[in-house]
Ligand SMILES: CCCCC/C=C/C(=O)SCCNC(=O)CCNC(=O)[C@H](O)C(C)(C)COP(=O)(O)OP(=O)(O)OC[C@H]1O[C@@H](n2cnc3c(N)ncnc32)[C@H](O)[C@@H]1OP(=O)(O)O
């Protein structure tokens with residue numbers, strides 16, 4: 596049984612958290628950002644705006660997008676664009692890219708952050724559940740990547756893509772669907788990083804570990820109670836840690852980086868296991 600709990604930052608915190616970056620770092624750069632109505636996507640919308648970028652956020656639920664837009668207007672005095680849509684539908688993705696270009700004149704960066712999954716043992720996945728996770732995280736991300744790259748090629752413009760994935764190299768029990776989708780995105784990214792280098796398009800991934808956001812409400816309390824113990828630092832990351840990592844890759848600091856995966860996980864790749872559905876008895880050892 597899940598319940599709604601408070602995770603992550605308030606709008607006021609996102610508007611005022613210190614950042615290592617200078618305020619005009621991305622002046623007038625245009626970014627399309629999926630999942631900007633909550634969690635890491637909302638933090639990125641604030642940080643991109645604070646660094647001078649023009650921001651288009653998308654996601655399925657308009658009220659969440661509007662909350663981000665209204666908070667940024669109220670606290671930063673800047674307007675961002677919002678578009679309710681699903682990344683699963685390539686026609687809606689095309690419309691998103693075209694609307695961004697119509698509104699802001701071009702696109703410089705695409706951050707594919709929208710996505711998610713639910714915790715379940717793989718043996719029990721329904722066809723619909725499997726398809727929902729693959730369609731969102733693998734197909735949806737691809738639709739966004741291809742739609743942006745075609746426009747950059749056809750317009751003779753450079754671009755950069757950052758795909759938010761997850762740390763999957765040791766597998767991800769109780770999340771095999773997302774593990775499959777994210778592994779697909781990582782190797783898709785490495786492949787097109789080469790194909791698209793002649794087009795001046797860079798493609799990178801960011802793999803967060805356990806990062807406290809409202810997205811955690813899909814996990815049962817007995818699982819989230821252990822999330823701080825999934826890495827050797829024995830604490831959760833936060834959305835700002837990830838947002839600043841994304842900026843490093845899109846800004847001039849990342850201009851010679853492509854096909855890379857930046858892992859932001861407090862060391863989870865060396866030690867710790869997530870168990871998003873709760874630890875099964877067999878593995879419950881001290
Ligand atoms: C995994 C641990 C890694 C470390 C920590 C990671 C943390 C995070 O990633 S936090 C961010 C998490 N945020 C989310 O996951 C939110 C977004 N998630 C979703 O929107 C859903 O989980 C989705 C990806 C499956 C999309 O759902 P929806 O748009 O509703 O998709 P469909 O209507 O096409 O299909 C729903 C279908 O999926 C199955 N299903 C959904 N939830 C569960 C569940 N809790 N248990 C079992 N099965 C589930 C089910 O088959 C649904 O169909 P219906 O039963 O007909 O509704």
Ligand SMILES: NC(=O)C1=CN([C@@H]2O[C@H](COP(=O)(O)OP(=O)(O)OC[C@H]3O[C@@H](n4cnc5c(N)ncnc54)[C@H](OP(=O)(O)O)[C@@H]3O)[C@@H](O)[C@H]2O)C=CC1
Pocket residue numbers: 629630631632633634635636653654655656657659680681682683708709710711712731735759760761762802803804805806807808809810811
């Ligand atoms: N938090 C963590 O520890 C980790 C998170 N991640 C991944 O990072 C990303 C951000 O997660 P986080 O901020 O924590 O969680 P959230 O659940 O807050 O963010 C996910 C966002 O994706 C959007 N989204 C979901 N499906 C679609 C869709 N079909 N089309 C467009 N937008 C969609 C959601 O908006 P809406 O529902 O309105 O569409 C939501 O804003 C996700 O991909 C997540 O799986 C990876 C590893 C760890």
